Amino acid sequence: MTDTRPQPVTDDDVLELELVDWHDPRAVALRAAMDDEVGARYAVDLADLDPATVAATSAALAIDPETIAATLIASVDGVAVGHAALRRLGADWELKRVVTLPSHRGRGISRALIEEIEHLVVERGGSRLILQTGNRQPEAIRLYEWLGYRPIPIYEPYSVLPMSRCYARDLV
Numbered sequence: 001m002t003d004t005r006p007q008p009v010t011d012d013d014v015l016e017l018e019l020v021d022w023h024d025p026r027a028v029a030l031r032a033a034m035d036d037e038v039g040a041r042y043a044v045d046l047a048d049l050d051p052a053t054v055a056a057t058s059a060a061l062a063i064d065p066e067t068i069a070a071t072l073i074a075s076v077d078g079v080a081v082g083h084a085a086l087r088r089l090g091a092d093w094e095l096k097r098v099v100t101l102p103s104h105r106g107r108g109i110s111r112a113l114i115e116e117i118e119h120l121v122v123e124r125g126g127s128r129l130i131l132q133t134g135n136r137q138p139e140a141i142r143l144y145e146w147l148g149y150r151p152i153p154i155y156e157p158y159s160v161l162p163m164s165r166c167y168a169r170d171l172v
Contacts, residue, residue: 013076014076014078015076016078017073017116018072018075019071019072020072020073022065026080030081030083030099031097033099033101034099037099038136041134041137042134057161060160060161067087069124070117071085072084072085072113072117074113081100082100083098083099083113084096084097084110085097086120086121093121093124093130098113098131105139118171122172126171127171127172129169129171130155130166131167133164133165135164136163141165145167149167149168149169151165151167152167152168154166
């Protein structure tokens with residue numbers, strides 16, 4: 001029987017983290033893959049909502065590219081397999097759109113992306129990073145908690161999303 005579980009990134013794999021433009025086609029493709037996966041998880045929650053609430057939900061989750069301070073792509077052996085972004089949200093720095101393709105999960109790629117985003121926050125004078133995820137993403141919640149993120153109250157603009165789970169981590 002062949003072991004098809006994801007294996008850790010090793011010295012044989014070349015993991016590269018690259019700052020790219022928000023509109024980089026690889027970044028767009030990775031976010032689309034995330035939208036497909038996450039959208040399916042929450043479809044049942046959204047199915048019973050009235051159109052106004054669906055519109056408010058969409059607005060809360062929308063990202064203005066002008067607020068993005070950095071977009072990172074993780075590539076393994078030249079293939080883009082992960083994404084994370086850093087957004088300025090008022091006075092806070094917010095971690096956005098962390099995704100690793102299913103074929104590469106469990107190999108430390110999301111952790112590497114998040115750690116690099118944290119370094120960028122500190123370089124820019126920040127001392128804390130916040131994030132929003134959802135209750136139907138238990139693997140994301142486990143990762144964030146494992147990395148030292150602690151639950152915080154739901155912050156704006158996510159108050160319209162009862163399935164939101166928000167976290168913060170002090171970086172310095």
